Amino acid sequence: MDNSIVGVRQNDTISIAKAIAIILMVMSHAGLPIELRAYISMFHMPLFFICSGYCFKDKYIGCFLEYVVKRIKGLYVPFVKWGILFLLLHNVFYKIGFYNSCYGFLGNVTHLYTWKEYIVHCIEVVLLVDSKEMLLGGYWFLHTMFFASFIAYCFFRYIEINMLSVGISLIISWLCLLFCFSIPYINIGYKEFLAATMILLGKEVKKYDIKQGWLFIVICFFIVLVASIIIPRTMASVGVISIIPYVLVSIIGSIMIFSISAKLTGKFKSIMIYIGNHTLALLTWHFLSFKLASMFIIYIEDRPAEQLAYFPVIPPIDCVDQLYSNWWVLYFLVGMLIPLTCCYVKERFV
Structure with missing residues (x-):
């Protein structure tokens, strides 16, 4: 078989896998019941790093140098561009509710920024790759991916045995967790080394056939289901004991998604590839799109207008889980369709 054809098919599989990952992310943010969020969280963010x-x-x-330019264009520039824009609009967003x-x-709220706070936050965005804007809450991923990419690169370049690199990176991540250590200001800690571990594992996965049968x-x-019941974790909540099981389960979940991705065909495959090629737009705009759904819910349920500031979704009245919404389907559809429609219109007509 032509190697170029194989390469295209592999690229399609990865694009579809990224599409599934971003869909699961938007669903999780849309207010899924906690049991479904627990299942998704076991692998959906590690999947992005493994794809990388x-x-x-x-x-x-x-x-x-070529790698640095690629990472700056793909991660740093979008972070700074949208980070500055959302920062400049902070007080506007505050005044419109x-x-x-x-x-x-x-329980974490915000306030109108002073000029001094604008300057400080601007420096944080540009120099530290850090944003405090709730509407860009998902941008922790770009920060982590940016620094994890260079950590992984060092392992790729200076350690010939990739699985040795995986072990070292995982141990460093574990030690950062154990001693609650992170590099000041730029916040490189366990999460970045854990993400680097996933990137290293992604290169290892490439050596094997990712197209598996339905039984597998x-x-x-x-x-993954059993693990999500016994040790429900996210990348942000792993502990000293759970980090290794979490890594193992995330690999299993990612290979599961790769296998599903390789089986898709036809028009649905084309749609998923399109979504996979627009993950950054979805990451950037889905929280802001959620506000339209929140407006509708406030109108339908006659809630106080101040609840528009609930983030990321408006929970049911007297609900203990503030990340749950019984309108999660609406949030999900709005969070997906508005960014994708804007991308399509821009590409087609602008």
Whole structure:
């Protein structure tokens, strides 16, 4: 078989896998019941990092400058561009009700910025790759991916045995967790080394056939299900004891998604590839799109207008889980369709 055809098919599989990952992310943010969120969280963010490692090209090992330019264009520039824009619009969002001092994310609220705060936050965005804007809450991923990419690159370049690199990176991540250590200001800690571990594992996964049968997929599904019941974790909540099981389960879940991705055909495959090629737009705009759904819910349920500032979704009245919404389907559809429609219109007509 023509190697170029094989390469295209592999690229399609990775694009579809990224599409599934971003869909699961938007669903999770849309207010899914906690049991479904627990299942998704076992692998959906590690899947992005594993895809990155899968796509790593060996030519970059001898060409660091080219790799730096690629990472800056793909991660740093979008972070700064949208980070500055959302920062400049912070007070506008506050005045129209998207932010207020009563509602926010799990009790964390915000306020009108002074000029001094604008300058400080601008420096944080540009120099530290850090954003405090709730509407860009998902941008922790770009921060982590940016620094994890360079950590993984060092392992790729200076350690010949990739699985040795995986072990070292995982141990460093574990030690950072154990001693609660992170590099000051730029916040490189366990999460970045854990992400680097996933990137290294992605390059390892590339050596094997990722197209598996349905029996394998079903077995993987139940392994992840059991793990999500026994040790529900996210990348942000792993502990010293749970980090290794989490890594193992995330690999199993990612290979499950790769196998499903390789089986898709026809028009649905084309749609998923399109979504996979627009993950950054979905990451950037889905929280802001959620506000339209929140407006509708406030109108239908006759809620106080101040609840528009709930982040990311408006929970049911007297609901203990503030990340749950019984309108999660609406949030999900709005969070997906508005960014994708804007991308399509821009590409087609602008």
